[in-house]
Amino acid sequence: MLSQASAAHTPAELPSWPEPGLTRIPYWLFQDARVYAAEQRRLFQGPQWSFLCLAAELPNVGDYCTTAVGDASVVVTRDADGELYAFENRCAHRGALIALEARGNAKDFSCVYHAWTYDRQGNLIGVAFKDGIKGKGGMPASFCMADHGPRKLRVAELCGLVFGSFSDTVPPLEEYLGEAIVPRIERVLAGRKPVVLGRYTQALPNNWKLYMENVKDSYHASILHLFFTTFELNRLSQRGGIIVDPSGGHHVSFSAIDAQAEKDAEYAKQNIRSESGYRLADPSLLQGFKEFADDITLQILSVFPTFVLQQIQNAIAVRQIVPRGIERTDLNWTLIGFADDTPEQRLARLKQANLVGPAGYVSMEDGCVGGFVQRGIAGAGEERAVVEMGGSGADSSESRVTEASVRGFWKAYRAGMGL
Amino acid sequence: MGEEIASLIGQVQAAYARAIDNGDLAAWPDFFEEQCTYKITTADNHSQGLEAGVVFANSRAMLLDRITSLREANVYERHTYRHLLGQPWIQSQEAGRVRSETSFLVVRIMRDGTTDIYATGRYLDLYSLQGAKPKLVERIVVCDSSRFDTLLALPL
Numbered sequence: 197m198l199s200q201a202s203a204a205h206t207p208a209e210l211p212s213w214p215e216p217g218l219t220r221i222p223y224w225l226f227q228d229a230r231v232y233a234a235e236q237r238r239l240f241q242g243p244q245w246s247f248l249c250l251a252a253e254l255p256n257v258g259d260y261c262t263t264a265v266g267d268a269s270v271v272v273t274r275d276a277d278g279e280l281y282a283f284e285n286r287c288a289h290r291g292a293l294i295a296l297e298a299r300g301n302a303k304d305f306s307c308v309y310h311a312w313t314y315d316r317q318g319n320l321i322g323v324a325f326k327d328g329i330k331g332k333g334g335m336p337a338s339f340c341m342a343d344h345g346p347r348k349l350r351v352a353e354l355c356g357l358v359f360g361s362f363s364d365t366v367p368p369l370e371e372y373l374g375e376a377i378v379p380r381i382e383r384v385l386a387g388r389k390p391v392v393l394g395r396y397t398q399a400l401p402n403n404w405k406l407y408m409e410n411v412k413d414s415y416h417a418s419i420l421h422l423f424f425t426t427f428e429l430n431r432l433s434q435r436g437g438i439i440v441d442p443s444g445g446h447h448v449s450f451s452a453i454d455a456q457a458e459k460d461a462e463y464a465k466q467n468i469r470s471e472s473g474y475r476l477a478d479p480s481l482l483q484g485f486k487e488f489a490d491d492i493t494l495q496i497l498s499v500f501p502t503f504v505l506q507q508i509q510n511a512i513a514v515r516q517i518v519p520r521g522i523e524r525t526d527l528n529w530t531l532i533g534f535a536d537d538t539p540e541q542r543l544a545r546l547k548q549a550n551l552v553g554p555a556g557y558v559s560m561e562d563g564c565v566g567g568f569v570q571r572g573i574a575g576a577g578e579e580r581a582v583v584e585m586g587g588s589g590a591d592s593s594e595s596r597v598t599e600a601s602v603r604g605f606w607k608a609y610r611a612g613m614g615l
Numbered sequence: 616m617g618e619e620i621a622s623l624i625g626q627v628q629a630a631y632a633r634a635i636d637n638g639d640l641a642a643w644p645d646f647f648e649e650q651c652t653y654k655i656t657t658a659d660n661h662s663q664g665l666e667a668g669v670v671f672a673n674s675r676a677m678l679l680d681r682i683t684s685l686r687e688a689n690v691y692e693r694h695t696y697r698h699l700l701g702q703p704w705i706q707s708q709e710a711g712r713v714r715s716e717t718s719f720l721v722v723r724i725m726r727d728g729t730t731d732i733y734a735t736g737r738y739l740d741l742y743s744l745q746g747a748k749p750k751l752v753e754r755i756v757v758c759d760s761s762r763f764d765t766l767l768a769l770p771l
């Protein structure tokens with residue numbers, strides 16, 4: 197334990213990156229307890245923004261939810277001033293959880309252990325028996341409540357997405373996201389009133405970074421996911437592309453249906469498991485409605501380190517990735533509709549929700565493929581992944597036959613970790 | 616009459632579980648009416664009135680598509696289920712329809728032999744008694760937990 201804790205402070209104790217560049221990824225990154233500990237401090241509690249919740253989940257004064265930033269449990273609240281606040285879900289006294297429920301409404305928060313009480317902004321406002329009983333016991337006179345409290349997070353909101361950061365030095369959220377990413381979030385969410393349609397958690401048997409690589413990997417999408425390919429939701433030949441922001445950490449992969457395009461012969465040539473002639477008995481599953489001004493039918497957007505905004509036709513969702521150990525990751529899905537959906541539009545969203553999640557026609561495979569890698573590399577910590585499709589850069593591209601956004605992830609990761 | 620119904624529903628549910636657990640997935644849609652609802656959701660979503668879950672189908676054809684997709688399209692590690700069903704509680708019976716609730720426990724057996732409790736919960740069912748056998752007009756599978764390990768491929 198001691199070596200893990202100190203590793204978080206001392207870069208020299210981590211193994212060093214094996215060779216320059218972003219095309220070889222050492223497998224010890226997914227296996228090493230020191231790496232995991234360092235990630236908690238340098239990334240999740242470092243100068244990054246992590247997704248906390250949707251503002252729409254906390255509409256009223258006193259509403260709160262508990263969420264996670266890496267290992268840290270975090271409480272998000274709406275106070276009487278209408279603003280959102282976030283603080284560590286850790287009593288300043290002896291460290292117990294302050295809030296136990298996933299969500300609720302509260303005037304204040306009282307730790308069950310010794311009833312230390314916090315206001316909605318995380319300020320300590322009460323200590324049970326602080327002055328003792330009948331002049332005996334109690335805290336020393338020097339004890340000042342203002343000096344004690346759980347760590348507070350900075351909170352920022354964009355289009356109803358609430359992000360938090362433990363860092364005082366992280367740039368403002370919009371600057372952090374940059375001009376390539378912000379309009380792509382606005383495209384899906386700006387000026388709309390989201391409503392939560394459902395939630396679930398997919399427990400992944402792999403390191404969190406293997407899921408983020410998968411999200412950013414446009415190369416695999418039409419190969420592993422036959423459902424997409426056959427129904428022409430996501431052919432590599434469709435009009436589309438990849439946007440990688442200058443930091444590398446955020447990306448957008450998008451595609452637009454081109455009804456005039458000829459069926460692509462490339463797949464047949466490659467003998468890839470994708471030409472099956474598979475047809476739906478009930479094609480209403482994919483009969484969506486025109487929701488956006490452009491023709492983009494798929495937009496997967498990720499924010500470093502652990503957030504995804506998804507638009508697959510009319511299936512809109514946010515995904516929060518929470519590391520739960522070196523080889524365990526929680527993928528928290530929140531499916532979204534909008535307040536002005538007609539009943540027909542809502543039904544279309546429910547049907548298209550079949551595309552995603554643990555039973556998703558197109559995302560089922562993503563649940564297991566990270567585990568295949570985790571198990572595949574178990575005895576090969578010194579070996580390396582090859583991430584060279586599309587070259588060695590981490591730049592935006594009109595082709596999606598590239599691993600540029602995967603390299604972008606590693607670019608931001610190396611910068612954030614000092615590796 | 617009540618006991619007869621319970622026994623009838625119990626039998627058809629045993630056949631349903633048997634079909635899935637023994638790998639006869641092609642038979643699974645036949646337990647449903649052509650116009651039907653099948654949904655897998657969580658107790659949290661259900662109690663909060665949230666409509667979306669993990670699986671949603673509003674026709675038997677969509678259930679057929681599930682099975683075809685599992686066979687032809689989706690990639691997942693081979694595994695089987697073992698369903699243990701509680702006794703059906705008959706909630707109401709009128710006009711040839713029966714509402715019932717049945718608890719389930721599903722164990723998942725992976726190809727390497729790993730055997731885990733995969734899901735527990737209850738079936739909220741509406742059966743039609745019009746045909747030779749009771750058929751499902753609606754089955755809401757309410758899982759007790761909101762966590763699904765790795766993926767959910769086979770139906771519950």
